[in-house]
Amino acid sequence: MSTQKSLTPRVWAELFLLAVLWGAVFFANRIALDEIGPLTLVAHRTLWAALLLWLVIFATRTILPRSPRLWGAFLIMGLLNNLIPFGLLNFAQLTIESGLVSIFNAATAFWGVLLAALFLPDERLTLAKTLGIGLGVLGVATAIGLSHLTGLDPRSFAQIAALMATLSYGFAGVWARKHLAGCSPLAASAGMLTCTTLLALPLAHVTEAPFTLSLSAPTWAAIAYAAILGTAAAYLLYYRVLTAAGSGNLLVVTLLIPPVAILLGTVFLNESLPPRAYTGFALLTLGLIVLDGRLIARLRTKKPT
Secondary structure, rough: OOOOOOHHHHHHHHHHHHHHHHHHHHHHHHOOOOOOOOHHHHHHHHHHHHHHHHHHHHHHHOOOOOOHHHHHHHHHHHHHHHHHHHHHHHHOOOOOHHHHHHHHHHHHHHHHHHHHHOOOOOOOOOOHHHHHHHHHHHEHHHHHHHHHHHOOHHHHHHHHHHHHHHHHHHHHHHHHHHOOOOHHHHHHHHHHHHHHHHHHHHHHHHOOOOOOOOOOOOHHHHHHHHHHHHHHHHHHHHHHHHHHHOOOOOOOHHHHOOOHHHHHHHHHOOOOOOOHHHHHHHHHHHHHHHHOOOHHHHHHHHHOO
């Protein structure tokens, strides 16, 4: 993994803010899914987020990418980082609790490390990383539960969909490293979301219902949050934190998102997670600590007084 940077109080505050923004998206999505389908929600979320980012681009006079190759990379990135995972996570939330979906979402970090080791020559799968991934797999299996691992029911399919979403996120990370290096984060985000919208709008129209603006106030509020704060603002904050803290420290966000989603789901949606979900999250947390390596390194080098 890359060299770790220190976390200042300001960076910690931004990490917590990013976790709140993304954690609350699961709650907002659950509200919107009461009226619109999973792919229609993706189309709304990416459309309004893209429009907002384009306004920022024009206001800041950011140089726009013109290379067809780069726009092709945006298209694939939009598929891997938005359309597939957003759609699968939305589908999962139709059946399982938003807090549980957020716990599965934490598996993204493990896929990212594993796929980077497989496809990127500068990444190696060390013993610590292997152990961390193993703990992550055990955590996911625990959260799913033995009965859902051996049987096929709507809840099983929903949990599998959530895991496939994290796999897509993992491939997106590899794709970005290979094809988007050096691209402006703002332009990359706007281009990716624009391409996602161009894919999601016709797909949602054909598979779910004609795209409409005639929606209830709660649905519009949920869409507005997911698009403006949970996507456009979160992407801008993500790249800010990435620059200040480094990619390794961003693993912290994956641990902070589930508590936010679980709290909102419990208070406002009357969700109740089984004990195995919390056990699985604990194992995922342990796996991320091993994967990160810094805490273990500090314990090893700490001299007895």
